[in-house]
Amino acid sequence: MSAGVPVRRRTLVAVDMQHCFRDKGSQWYVPRYDEIVPVIEALDKCLEGPAVFTMFVADPREPGAWSSYYDRWHEMRLPGAHSLWDITMAPPAGAAIVSKGTFSKWGPELEELIPVGSEMILTGVATDCCILSTALGAVDAGRFVTVVSDACAAVSDEAQAQTLALLQLLAPLCTVVTSTELLGVSPEISAPALQP
Numbered sequence: 001m002s003a004g005v006p007v008r009r010r011t012l013v014a015v016d017m018q019h020c021f022r023d024k025g026s027q028w029y030v031p032r033y034d035e036i037v038p039v040i041e042a043l044d045k046c047l048e049g050p051a052v053f054t055m056f057v058a059d060p061r062e063p064g065a066w067s068s069y070y071d072r073w074h075e076m077r078l079p080g081a082h083s084l085w086d087i088t089m090a091p092p093a094g095a096a097i098v099s100k101g102t103f104s105k106w107g108p109e110l111e112e113l114i115p116v117g118s119e120m121i122l123t124g125v126a127t128d129c130c131i132l133s134t135a136l137g138a139v140d141a142g143r144f145v146t147v148v149s150d151a152c153a154a155v156s157d158e159a160q161a162q163t164l165a166l167l168q169l170l171a172p173l174c175t176v177v178t179s180t181e182l183l184g185v186s187p188e189i190s191a192p193a194l195q196p
Contacts, residue, residue: 008119008144012051014040015105015124015131015152020056020076020084027075030125032153032160037089039151039179040123046183047121050094052113056130057085059101066101103130106137119144121182123151128159132167139173147176
């Protein structure tokens with residue numbers, strides 16, 4: 001890295017790694033969920049600083065159009081304590097947990113955890129919904145966003161490719177890389193950490 005070029009603080013954000021997206025019986029099942037878990041775990045071990053894990057939990061008030069949304073996904077009208085909302089991964093010590101009933105997890109909580117000038121390393125599910133919404137909120141707020149393509153998953157491979165292509169249009173505010181590419185540009189990460 002050239003002298004005088006500041007190194008941005010990076011924060012890993014794992015979006016909605018919950019049973020409601022992993023379990024095959026769920027209306028919100030994401031087929032490649034299990035494939036991204038080891039990539040997120042490896043990135044968490046390699047990046048400095050505490051990670052952030054987000055949770056989607058349905059807002060029981062169902063304000064406005066959300067009522068129609070839950071008419072479509074009626075099986076997801078679940079109480080906040082339901083086990084389908086539980087995170088499947090074990091958040092490491094010091095990790096922050098952000099719970100929201102909206103697609104975008106960007107808001108005051110992430111804004112405080114990822115200050116202006118910082119970079120959000122975005123992973124999780126679903127690429128075509130909560131990842132996309134969170135990335136848009138963060139770049140609107142002036143944050144650098146890096147989406148790790150093999151550390152997020154969509155409802156289908158087609159939706160994954162389409163959403164990643166859309167996110168790439170937001171460069172340089174938003175960058176899409178693989179975990180291997182991230183290793184090549186990040187001094188905080190060493191390649192052996194992502195080996196099986």
